[in-house]
Amino acid sequence: VAARQGMETPLKEVAEAFEELARGMDADAGELRLAPFGDTCALVSVLFSSLGMAFRFAEIEYVTKVNDLIGAGKSYRTLSDILDKDIENDSVKKQGSHSRNLRRVRLGLGLIKALFEQFLTTEGCSLYDAATTAYGQVCAPFHSWAIRKAVGAGMYTLPSREQLIVRLNETDCSVQKEMRRYIDASSPIIEYIDNLFLSRNISLDW
Template sequence: MADSDAGRPLRKISTAFKELAATVNSPSPEVPVAQFSHACSLVSPLFGCLGIAFKFAEMDYVAKVDDLARASSSISTLLVMVDKDIEANCVRKAGSHTRNLLRVKRGLDMVRVLFEQIIASEGDNSLKDPASKSYDQVFAPHHGWAIRKAVSLGMYALPTRAHLLKMLNEDGECMN
């Protein structure tokens, strides 16, 4: 990673996920849990930048990524991890590594959709519509009415696009 990327989380995230993509596209596509959890940990600050609307998502995401990082000391790859949970018949149980992996995947999906929506709404400085659309697409189907309502109210406290980019130490060129 170039020194110019220091303090630029979006570029660090991009580099980490390009490395994951190279692993997935390699002749041995088994993804190491440590590499995956490290890349996912780089995404955590994005939730923090979104304010109160995504505070619960941030806390949940960080806890699940931390679990995967701890699991990496005894489990080599994501495939081995899922296979172990299948053998133990605990895939759907709260706290299982596989269920935590699903929650992390949803967090990554939300961030992906959010940035797709931000790019699609070029020229609009508000994050309310992009964040609402990403939440509605990824998390809302899994949340009850009370959580959906709380998130909806929190959307009014989102930073502007310009403020988000400033918090991320970006100038906007990374979004093109």
């Protein structure tokens, strides 16, 4: 109903927040401030409930990392600031460091982007196929065997395409539009985060 009446749906809210974040980055001469970044990433958790209970553990994992970055926003102004600090302390890849959590949250954003891309380009395919491909592309290379097995099992509990659209309070048409908006708005942000690491000679193979 919400989609038909042009009201805010969770997906639309997320898409708009990322558009706003991308605009803010342009306005700040290509700098990404930590506080609005954390708040925007936190919004994504509204999408988890539509995936079902099996992904509660992914939600907890993601939210913990986002909350760490939100907390860091009180002491650090930008994303570069946390990375530079961790380089100084030799803690970029250390478990629980802000930089490592940033890398993990970026994987989450990339996973959603890949899922939406799969969803849009494989209309006949199930959500299971779309999510399995997206996970395999973005996160699986960096996850342990045990995590990959658990995620693989959880995939079988995903709702159908149609169920997902209903749970998101969207229509066939509106869901495509909002997913496209998220893909477009999140791309420069994901690329920016990758470049933060790469420009400091930190590879992305972890």
